[in-house]
Each structure stands twice: as structure tokens, then as C-alpha cells.
Amino acid sequence: MLHPKKVGTILSNSKSDEEKQTNEIKIAAPMLDSIDIKDKNITADALLTQREFARYLVETRKAHYFFTVKGNQKTLLDDIAYYFADNLNCNATFETLDYGHGRIEIRKIWVTSELNDYLDFPHIGQVFAIERDIEYKKTGKKRKKELVFGITSRSADEMSADKILKIVRKHWGIENSCHYIIDWNYDEDRNRIRTGFAPENVTRLRRFAVGLMKSKKVENVAQKMRQLSFNVRSVLDYLKMTKNTYATECIAE
DSSP states (O other): OOOGGGSOOOOOTTSOHHHHHHHHHHHHHHHHTTSOOTTOEEEEOGGGOOHHHHHIIIIISOOEEEEEEOGGGHHHHHHHHHHHHHHTTSOOSEEEEEEETTEEEEEEEEEESTTTTTSSSTTOOEEEEEEEEEEESSSOOOOEEEEEEEEESOOTTTOOHHHHHHHHHHHHHHHHHHHHHHHHHHOGGGOOOOSTTHHHHHHHHHHHHHHHHHHTTOSOHHHHHHHHHTOHHHHHHHTTOHHHHHHHHHHHO
């Protein structure tokens, strides 16, 4: 699955946020060129909800998209929101209830194919609305309710509402996992690095380190980071670089 946080870009700090987003949109398709994605489900956040990208996935690569719809596609968002304004009062197409981590989470999804020919977006197979209703039992936080709209090129015959919900949840899980690990283990939200290219370079190094550990099937990234931080040599052993490093040190002497 693909979402903007996974699309790496090498951008100057002097560029505006709009320029950076434009570059991320342009680089999404080239990054997929070397990957076999035929008949695969490609998920993306609102930034990549673009007509050209949708055509690339469906027409060129024979894949299927699951896009989030937000304000960057205002007409599309308004049309979908208008349709669901009344329909959300009806029973959801599918609903789940989860308990855990001190909270109760209810997820509802409404799905329709009635907008396929009306919406100005290529290859729409279904339109959906997902509501997340979270009640925090232990912490006493206020109840949180979120409503998200989306589109997919999968038709109703190919993809049921419960499967759409599972795919979108998996996308959210990947995104939340990435943000949580970086924010919690590196405390990136309070990062004081501000000069030149340093902020972007440091965050790339952090994500690279997390990616290395995940590639080795590490379940607890925080625990592994603590183990490696106690002994620099163990990092080289972990990456299987010990022999080469030792040889280099001997030559240098």
C-alpha cells in the first residue's frame, strides 16, 4: 500500500509546502514503475487523490485505487458530502465494534455506486463514508467522532463494504504506526533542529533506522533501539557489518 509519508522526496528547505506537495504527486507514479502492482489495491491519502494518478494506476498499471477525499478536491468532496448528508441517518452498510487499550471504537461504513457516473473522477467503482466513534474509558478523554470520505475503483461485485473498511483500516494502521514510532521514540514533535537541510536530513535518517529494524521483523522497535543504544558495536553486529568494520580499523592503524 502507498501513502504520501512513504513517498520520499529530496527537497530544498527554500521550497514552499505547495511546491513540496507538487513534487510528491509527481514522484508517486515513478516510484511504482519498478513494482508489479497488477490487480493490487493501492491506498493513498488525500494528497494523491489526483485524476492523473488514478488513470496511471487503473489504465497503465491495471491496479486499483482506494483514495481519501478531502479539501484539495473540493468539488468532489462537496458532491460526496452532499449525497451522504441524509444517507448517514440510515443504517450503515457494515459496522464493527472493538474493545481494547482502554477504549471502545465503533466503525461504520456506508457504500454506494449511485455516484459513479455523476462524479468527475476517472474509474470510480464505489464511493464510501467511514465514521469512527471512539470512547475513552480509562483516561476520561472526550468522545471523538471522525467522518472520512473516499473512493475506490473496485466495483461492488469486486469488493464488499467490510473488505473496503479492512483495507482503509490497514492503511490507517500503517500511517499511525509510522507517526507513533517517530514521535514517541525520537520525540520529533519537540525537535529543535532548525538550520538549513538539517531537519529534513535528520528525519530521513530516523525513518531509515526504523525501516531497517522493521525489515528485520522487529516487533518492538523501542526495545530494540534501547538495546542497540547501549553498545555501538552491537549496531554493527546487528547490521552484519562487524567483519568489514574490523578490517577497516586494522588497515587504518
